[in-house]
Amino acid sequence: MKKFPQKTVTRTLLYVRTLDNLLEQGKKFVSSWELAEITDLTDVQIRKDISNFGRVGRPRLGYEIRKLKSILEEYVLQHTVHVVLFGVGNLGSAIIRYPGFHNEKIKMVAAFDVDKKKVGKKIRDVKIYSFDEATKVVPKTHAEIGIIAVPAEHSQETADIIVASGLRGIVNFTPTTINVPKDVFVKNIDLSIEFLSLFCDIQRT
Amino acid sequence: MKKFPQKTVTRTLLYVRTLDNLLEQGKKFVSSWELAEITDLTDVQIRKDISNFGRVGRPRLGYEIRKLKSILEEYVLQHTVHVVLFGVGNLGSAIIRYPGFHNEKIKMVAAFDVDKKKVGKKIRDVKIYSFDEATKVVPKTHAEIGIIAVPAEHSQETADIIVASGLRGIVNFTPTTINVPKDVFVKNIDLSIEFLSLFCDIQRT
DNA sequence: CCTTGTGAACGGATTCACAGCT
DNA sequence: AGCTGTGAATCCGTTCACAAGG
Numbered sequence: 001m002k003k004f005p006q007k008t009v010t011r012t013l014l015y016v017r018t019l020d021n022l023l024e025q026g027k028k029f030v031s032s033w034e035l036a037e038i039t040d041l042t043d044v045q046i047r048k049d050i051s052n053f054g055r056v057g058r059p060r061l062g063y064e065i066r067k068l069k070s071i072l073e074e075y076v077l078q079h080t081v082h083v084v085l086f087g088v089g090n091l092g093s094a095i096i097r098y099p100g101f102h103n104e105k106i107k108m109v110a111a112f113d114v115d116k117k118k119v120g121k122k123i124r125d126v127k128i129y130s131f132d133e134a135t136k137v138v139p140k141t142h143a144e145i146g147i148i149a150v151p152a153e154h155s156q157e158t159a160d161i162i163v164a165s166g167l168r169g170i171v172n173f174t175p176t177t178i179n180v181p182k183d184v185f186v187k188n189i190d191l192s193i194e195f196l197s198l199f200c201d202i203q204r205t
Numbered sequence: 206m207k208k209f210p211q212k213t214v215t216r217t218l219l220y221v222r223t224l225d226n227l228l229e230q231g232k233k234f235v236s237s238w239e240l241a242e243i244t245d246l247t248d249v250q251i252r253k254d255i256s257n258f259g260r261v262g263r264p265r266l267g268y269e270i271r272k273l274k275s276i277l278e279e280y281v282l283q284h285t286v287h288v289v290l291f292g293v294g295n296l297g298s299a300i301i302r303y304p305g306f307h308n309e310k311i312k313m314v315a316a317f318d319v320d321k322k323k324v325g326k327k328i329r330d331v332k333i334y335s336f337d338e339a340t341k342v343v344p345k346t347h348a349e350i351g352i353i354a355v356p357a358e359h360s361q362e363t364a365d366i367i368v369a370s371g372l373r374g375i376v377n378f379t380p381t382t383i384n385v386p387k388d389v390f391v392k393n394i395d396l397s398i399e400f401l402s403l404f405c406d407i408q409r410t
Numbered sequence: 411c412c413t414t415g416t417g418a419a420c421g422g423a424t425t426c427a428c429a430g431c432t
Numbered sequence: 433a434g435c436t437g438t439g440a441a442t443c444c445g446t447t448c449a450c451a452a453g454g
Binding site: 056 | 411412414415416
């Protein structure tokens with residue numbers, strides 16, 4: 001299992017998503033140029049990326065979609081990802097209900113909240129537990145990733161619980177930087193920064 | 206007003222956020238090394254970035270937080286960003302209620318939904334209009350950015366409405382690629398891809 | 411021919427190494 | 433000494449130009 005740069009991985013996942021759509025449309029073959037149109041990348045970029053995975057295209061015809069998809073998935077999507085959620089507030093509940101988290105690729109398997117009134121309830125088949133139960137419950141779920149969707153001031157303690165539960169991946173939706181051991185991977189999604197940076201793009205034109 | 210690479214802009218916004226927090230903690234000065242610790246970047250990177258904005262640090266003392274913050278904000282945050290939301294479903298309502306969208310930096314000014322039952326209601330002081338009203342209402346709000354939080358199959362038509370309303374920035378939360386004129390900036394936030402790419406990071410260690 | 415595949419050239423961003431300041 | 437500031441060097445990713453193949 002070779003290692004690829006993050007950028008390549010992200011693009012590859014985008015290709016898989018795109019190929020899924022093309023399959024639904026009943027297409028059989030696709031050229032790097034068509035993929036480039038859809039994904040807003042260049043055709044060379046796409047061929048370079050795909051060439052990482054071997055010679056899979058056919059000159060004159062392009063790529064056989066089903067075959068390409070299965071090859072790419074072999075590298076970036078061996079099996080379902082299981083995630084658990086910490087913080088069932090506005091954002092948390094929306095994440096639980098997000099359609100992308102209930103398919104064969106990603107599955108939400110448990111949620112945690114400090115509010116005793118929420119504990120024991122279910123949203124979309126996802127059961128809500130108390131924070132204290134995390135270190136006991138999480139290992140049983142075989143989860144790999146924890147989501148932080150609590151108020152910003154509790155992000156660090158939540159991160160500590162996630163690490164203590166044995167998870168090695170964290171998606172942090174709070175506008176804070178959390179401290180974790182270096183073998184734990186963190187992805188920060190700060191909506192404010194996303195919006196403000198887009199605004200900068202607009203202005204400097 | 207000089208132009209900086211996106212990466213620099215994103216980091217600069219992160220510095221501003223961090224400096225805000227440090228100010229709240231009552232700190233007056235900060236060194237590039239301390240900032241590096243907090244933000245998980247290198248001290249040189251931080252000094253390079255800051256040097257874009259002039260000589261603002263003081264050897265031996267570091268940076269005066271209040272001063273540095275105001276200098277950085279001058280470049281990346283001249284005035285409040287106004288956003289409008291399309292699609293008041295689970296995700297949409299969570300975004301309206303997101304605390305980061307009701308301060309002096311970002312303000313949500315209107316929301317749109319096709320569901321007539323929602324039209325006319327308010328969430329958190331944000332009024333909900335019908336999709337048809339967008340081209341009339343949006344210009345009055347002085348919004349700069351539109352958010353797509355509708356079901357994936359309606360992303361393109363929503364994008365068309367946003368463009369027709371005169372907005373030049375789009376944040377797209379659907380797992381689709383939208384087509385827009387080339388002077389319109391799009392930021393795609395595909396939660397599934399974020400999670401899957403994090404999962405790849407974890408696995409290849 | 412038309413499209414994939416790829417070594418080489420290029421460019422931009424990060425890091426290094428050190429000069430400058432107090 | 434201890435920090436900031438910065439030209440030079442390095443690294444990584446993208447693009448170019450062209451070879452390969454049905």
